[in-house]
Amino acid sequence: MTPDRTTLRKYSLISAATLTALTFALSGCGGDEQKRDYATPGTLCGIAVDSDTLGPFLPPGHKVTVKDKSYSGAKGCQVTVDNKLIFTSNQVWLEEGSTTAFVAARQSLGRTGHSADSGRFRYSEYEAFGKTRGCVDTKYKQELYTIMQASGSKHRDAEAMKRLIISYTKGVEKSTECTAGAL
Structure with a gap:
């Protein structure tokens, strides 16, 4: 048929x-897959960062900008993608004897439930805090702390934040910012 x-x-x-x-x-x-039309920054505030670890926190987009946002007692950088704030890094001088837990409690956007190196580093899936070694301002009796926050990112990765804060803090310890207080 x-x-x-x-x-x-x-x-x-x-x-x-x-x-x-x-x-x-x-x-x-x-x-509809979006892509990154920019290179991931390799430094923040003059300190080298692992762009492979930082990269996942940055969204797809066309333009990345790293801006200096320093003020008295603190050196900071803001990373924006297409004019949206995604990531910040800071170096902050605080009174000697402070702890990383104290800094995290004052500066954290959420709860930093993880710690490393006997509490020297505190971190979560999107922010981290560190205490430098040997960065002491003898005149003002202050110590230098580091802060990294990916508050504008959808990416969450506690192990990546841990790697970033440890690496960044070690870089700060080798910087002129660390030794400036000893002068």
């Missing part, structure tokens, strides 16, 4: 509609 013209036409219209819908569905899966 051979199908008549009406039946053939009906099946060809259904097949064409199915093929069109399938084409749109498949192209929609990869077509």
